[in-house]
Amino acid sequence: MPEPQPNPTARQIWMGVLARCRPDRLAALMPDLAAHVVLRPAEVGAVMVRGRVGAVGSPFNLGEMSVTRCSVRLDDGAVGHGYVQGRDKGHARRAAVLDALMQTTQAPDLQATVLDVLIAEEAAGRQARAEKAASTRVEFFTLVRGEDK
Amino acid sequence: MYVAVKGGERAIDNAHAFLAEERRGDVSVPELSVDQIREQLKLAVNRVMAEGSLFDPDLAALAIKQARGDLIEAVFLIRAYRTTLPRLGASKPIDTSAMACVRRISATFKDAPGGQVLGPTFDYTHRLLDFKLLAEGEAPQAARAPAMPAAVPHIADFLNRDGLIEQDTANDTTPPDLTREPMELPASRALRLQAITRGDEGFILSMAYSTQRGYGRTHAFVGELRIGTVPVEMDIPELGFAIQIGEIEVTECETVNQFKGSKTEPPQFTRGYGLVFGQSERKAIAMSLVDRALRWKELGEDNSGAPAQDEEFVLMHADNIQATGFLEHIKLPHYVDFQAELEMVRHLRAEATREAAE
Incomplete structure (x- = not known):
């Protein structure tokens, strides 16, 4: 069976949100980048995505996905890492800066103005798809058959 | 020269x-x-x-x-x-039981928990050309209904409870990767699945179809077909923990196959598995049929000599880039090779003519 997911930490949650969000949306919510030093320049790469045989058995290689990563350090020493889906280097750098800022006193403010907005938008998108899928659920009914009378 | x-x-x-x-x-x-x-x-x-x-x-x-x-x-x-991208790592195996499904159907259990959800399917359309699409129209709108719980259990789990279906057990071995090492035969099931999921849809479809027509018959039912998104998680060394690095859409198919038992296995249902990027249900179904056909040896079945049971035949011909590369290279200049052939045919003809004259 797949290993149970332990409750994610706050940092795991925000890094996941930043990985999945659209680059232009993040840029719109956080247009200015705080002063920082780039520790590892943004790099586009591939991650091999694995599945499991029969959904639960041995791992196998399904195929790769594009991922971009970047690491930065703020002037106050906070180090941030960005790992984002796709090939947008600006996205990875912005995610790294936000990851670093979330370790500072600015965290509550950024949580409200950036992350909570992204989380709400993602949830709304998921909810919309789930509702459309639910509308296609089959409601079986049984016809009365002649010989049963 | x-x-x-x-x-x-x-x-x-x-x-x-x-x-x-x-x-x-x-x-x-x-x-x-x-x-x-x-x-x-x-x-x-x-x-x-x-x-x-x-x-x-x-x-x-x-x-x-x-x-x-x-x-x-x-x-x-x-x-x-x-090939130009550095490999940043490998993800944890995706958990398809946590899939946010837009489609999920079973051909074996009408009342499967979670229900039959048709999703955006071509099934039940009449395959008549829609001439309305010739004109630019308004954006169509899907209906909505109250959403169901996010995670839907796999249907194979229900058969598992009665011990009627073979069990897969989890492990965390590192799977072989045919993009890193040349494919070696006999291949493990993990390696076969990697080759099939990136294989040509038309080829995999025809192989699967051949098993349905009797060449290595496996009596497959679609136990479950699901399409949706799953998060992808990876351990990040510099962080010391795993994070989600994105979300992908996949199609998963599990077939349930009749199996009368063999020298080594009791009668039970066996399974074929298909998992493909994106909404690719024809490919996922075909993949699970071909996967099952290739499992004849481990299940102690007879090899009927069918192409779909021939691991080398299937795996070495499934890749359309290898195939098209070799096929299309023959249109490139072969002037020198052909000149040699021409010389040889002329020589042989001259000999044959001389012999006939003698």
Whole structure:
């Protein structure tokens, strides 16, 4: 069976949100980048995505996905890492800066103005798809058959 | 004697310019954008991602545009691009039981918990051309209904409870990777699944169809077919913990196959498995049939000599880039090879004529 997911930490949650969000949306919510030093320049790469045989058995290689990563350090020493889906280097750098800022006193403010907005938008998108899928659920009914009378 | 020849450069440059003009087509028609391809030719994008073996819808859409809609050429472009990317790591195995499903059906259990959810399917359409699409219309709107719980259990779990179906057990061995080491036969099931999921849809479809027609029959039912998104998680060394690095759409198919038992296994249902990038249900179903057919040895079944049971035949011919590379290279200049052939045929003819005269 797949290993149970332990409750994610706050940092795991925000890094996941930043990985999945659209680059232009993040840029719109956080247009200015705080002063920082780039520790590892943004790099586009591939991650091999694995599945499991029969959904639960041995791992196998399904195929790769594009991922971009970047690491930065703020002037106050906070180090941030960005790992984002796709090939947008600006996205990875912005995610790294936000990851670093979330370790500072600015965290509550950024949580409200950036992350909570992204989380709400993602949830709304998921909810919309789930509702459309639910509308296609089959409601079986049984016809009365002649010989049963 | 080998004579080197040069002189095609101008012709090649001009051929590429001609290709570019043809790609654009009639300039009085608006140019197709990559965004339009990604959003409106999504199933073509999915196929290029699956066979290109790289999940990136923007790149797949670009490849389709560049390849003028030739999907194998587009797959070729993606395969070439992915070789330039450094490998940042491997994900944890995705958990498809946590899939946010837009489609989930079972052909074996009508009342499966979680229900039969049809999703955006071509099934039950009449396959009549819709001439309304010739005109630009308003954006269609899907109906809505209260959403069901996010995670839907796998249907195989229900058969597991009665011990009627073979069990897969989890382990965390590192799977072989045919993009890193040449494929070795006999292949493990993990290696076979990697080769099939990136294999040509048409080839996998025909192999699967051949098993249904009797060449290595496996009596497959679609136990479950599901399409939806799953998060992808990876351990990040510099962090010391795993994070989600994105979300992908996949199609998963599990077949339930009749199995009368063998020398080594009791009568029970056996399973075939298909997992493919994107909404690719024909491929996922075909993959699970071919997976099951290739499992004859481990289940102690007879080899009937069917092509779909022949691991080497299936795995070495499934890749359309290898296939098209070898096939299409014969159109490139073979002047010297052919000159040798010509010499040999002339020689043989001369001999045969002389012998006939004697």
